[in-house]
Amino acid sequence: MKFFVDTADIADIRSLAETGLLDGVTTNPTLIAKSGRKILDVIAEICAVVPGPVSAEVAATDYDGIMREAKVLRAIAANVTIKVPLTPDGLRACKALSSDGAMVNVTLCFSAAQALLAAKAGATFISPFVGRLDDIGYDGMELISDIVQIYDNYPALTTEVLVASVRNPMHVIAAAKIGAHVATLPPAVLRSLYAHPLTDKGLATFMADWAKTGQTIA
Ligand code: E4P
Numbered sequence: 323m324k325f326f327v328d329t330a331d332i333a334d335i336r337s338l339a340e341t342g343l344l345d346g347v348t349t350n351p352t353l354i355a356k357s358g359r360k361i362l363d364v365i366a367e368i369c370a371v372v373p374g375p376v377s378a379e380v381a382a383t384d385y386d387g388i389m390r391e392a393k394v395l396r397a398i399a400a401n402v403t404i405k406v407p408l409t410p411d412g413l414r415a416c417k418a419l420s421s422d423g424a425m426v427n428v429t430l431c432f433s434a435a436q437a438l439l440a441a442k443a444g445a446t447f448i449s450p451f452v453g454r455l456d457d458i459g460y461d462g463m464e465l466i467s468d469i470v471q472i473y474d475n476y477p478a479l480t481t482e483v484l485v486a487s488v489r490n491p492m493h494v495i496a497a498a499k500i501g502a503h504v505a506t507l508p509p510a511v512l513r514s515l516y517a518h519p520l521t522d523k524g525l526a527t528f529m530a531d532w533a534k535t536g537q538t539i540a
Pocket residue numbers: 328348349350429449451453454486487488506
């Protein structure tokens with residue numbers, strides 16, 4: 323399973339990239355606003371740090387506007403992935419952009435029918451939002467399961483399921499058990515995957531016992 327980080331905070335991205343386990347980055351207008359920076363600058367900086375796909379979301383909602391903005395975003399770097407909303411205009415743009423060789427992430431997916439349309443439009447990634455579905459009393463992970471099953475039925479579809487709106491490590495484990503291709507995680511959730519109290523306790527014991535030996539490894 324690939325791990326993307328869902329943030330526009332360059333300091334967080336740099337430190338997570340150093341782990342060697344970061345496969346890509348997703349941003350959205352809310353995250354860009356939170357960064358307080360200009361989208362073109364921040365996306366260029368992220369692309370220089372992370373060689374994998376970096377999703378930059380268009381702000382236009384009409385086809386012509388999406389295509390205009392996509393041209394500007396694509397010019398930033400080869401690893402920019404154009405993020406478009408799951409609307410008729412967004413999917414029309416997805417079809418045109420993917421046919422032209424661009425990577426496209428279709429965002430704001432909340433149903434299996436929407437995911438099927440995105441795959442037919444040639445999306446590189448479909449982003450179903452599990453946390454936001456859970457928030458309103460639906461089972462976000464059931465949607466992931468449905469989409470993976472549907473895509474598996476049609477091997478010609480190459481769209482990857484990018485689990486978005488992830489809130490906790492259990493979302494990550496559930497998505498991995500289903501076989502989703504990618505999860506995009508807030509930095510805190512990505513860091514929490516390392517944590518287990520028995521790891522900390524065991525390491526403290528090993529270090530204390532090692533100190534008693536008076537040895538060094540050199
Ligand atoms: C995905 O690409 C979105 O940027 C993100 O996962 C949305 O998450 P949220 O529901 O926590 O805002």
